[in-house]
Amino acid sequence: MKIAIISHHAVSLIGFRGTFIKELVARGHQVLALAPDYKPKTREVVRGMGAETIGFNLSRTGVSPKQDLATLFELRRILRDHGPDLVLSFSTKPSIYGTLAALSAGVPRRFAMVEGLGSGFAQPGAPQSLAKRALGVVLRRMYGFALARADGTIFLNRDDYAEFAARRLVPRGRGHVLGGIGVALDQFPQSSHPTDPVVFVLIARMLREKGVGYFVEAARRIHASHPGAAEFVLVGGLDRNPTGHRRAHIREWVREGIVKWTGHVPVGPILRQSSVFVLxxxxxxxxxxxxxxxxxxxxPVITTDVPGCRETVDHGVNGFLVPPHDVDALTRRMRHFIENPGDISRMGSESRRLAERDFDAKLQDARLIGLLGLS
Structure with missing residues (x-):
């Protein structure tokens, strides 16, 4: 079978779909990997997985009817030319435009994957500008129109599925919950972690909504109350999104001695040198x-009690859940590991156990293949 995978970002095909693509190829399927921003090295890696790489134009952020319509027509042309039997699109714009393009191109089977709802589906009580509220209305209508024409929509967590079902954005019986996409466990072996000092790490794009500012404020407070007892590391690149932290801002935190910042680097070595993960x-x-x-x-993991994040923590077992926007609670839970260093190993072992149960890429890839009807 010929399968087209449509992504919003070429690098994500490697980091988020790499094991899945390899598994499809191993099962004898032909894979077309569509992405808007291929670079020579990225193409080489994706081709090395056994997939054919195809580029297209996509504006990842913002809404421009002219640009988005051009993306829709380009995807339709590509799909008509290559004639896949099945299309799987993931992320917001590919899920909408990829699904509609596949329908127009006569692709027999069409699936979308919703990997997070973003600002179009604000948390209850969260402040939003009039423009963002209007954008949310448009986005939800487009999702509803596109997903009604998909054979199935796959969600990573139950909260997102419930949100779409409540808003009637996905037809009854055509929504499925996969859980996390999983990781290759052998690439992230469990090891011992430092306790003197305790090293807290946040790995994410440097966006405000990732809670980077709250992490920095908690670090500032802990430096004051427990000098020398902890280090704080930010890992991740800058983002052109309007909510992204600027380089000068982050460098000022570094100059103050509050945090270290690695930029975008391989995370495996960072995790092996860290004690507690914070998001x-x-x-x-x-x-x-x-x-x-x-x-x-x-x-161990400290994260917020919001959709998606809460799927990763059994509170008090492998870490702690804290309310969003609550720097006091965040600081208190981070201090817990400084004052109770034995919990780093104990809760860390529970994290590994939960990862083996819920986030093994081999198991999750097999589940996804089953949901697509390819098993």
Whole structure:
């Protein structure tokens, strides 16, 4: 069978779909990997997985009817030319435009994957500008129109599925919950982690909604109350999104001695040198890949009690859930590991156990293949 996978970002095909693509190829399927921003090295890696790489134009952020319509027509042309039997689109714009293009191109089977709802589905009580509220209305209508024409929509967590079902954005019986996409557990072996000092790490794009500012404020407070007892590391690149932290801002935190910042680097070595993983995100996630990797590496997790994030923590067992926007609670839970260093190993072992149960890429890839009717 010929299968087209449509992504919003070429690198994500490697980090988020790599094991899945390899498994499809191993089962004898032909895979077309569509993405808007291929670079020579990325193409080489994806081709090395056994997939054919195809580029297209996509504006990842913002809404431009002219650009988005051009994307829809380009995807339709590509799908008509290559004639896949099945299309799987993931992320917001590919799920909408990829599904509609596949319908128009006569692709027999069409699936979308919702990996997180973003700002179009704000948390209850969260402040939103009039423009963002209007954008949310448009986005939800487009989702409803597109997903009604998909054979199935796959969600990573139950909260997102419930939200779409309540809003009638996905037809009854055509929504499925996969859980986290999983990680290759052998690439993130469990190891011992430092306790003197305790090293707290946040791995994410440097966006405000990831809770970067709350992490920094908690670090500032802990430096004052427990000098020398902890280190704080930010890992992740800058983002052109309007909510992204600017380089100068982050460098000022570094100059103050509050945090270290690595930029975008391989995370495996960072996790092996860390003690506790922290993600104070205050918007909906799918199921954060970074948290799954941290759990596989045997790190306790502190994250927020919001959709997606809460899927990764059994409160008090492998870490702690804190309310979003609550820097006091975040600081208190981070201090817990400084004052109770034995919990780093104990809770970290529980994280690894949960990762083996819920986030093994081999098991999750097999589940996804089953949901697509390819098993």
């Amino acid at each position: 104070p995100s205050f918007y909906r996630e799918g199921v954060p890949r970074s948290t799954q990797e941290a759990m596989a590496s045997g790190l």
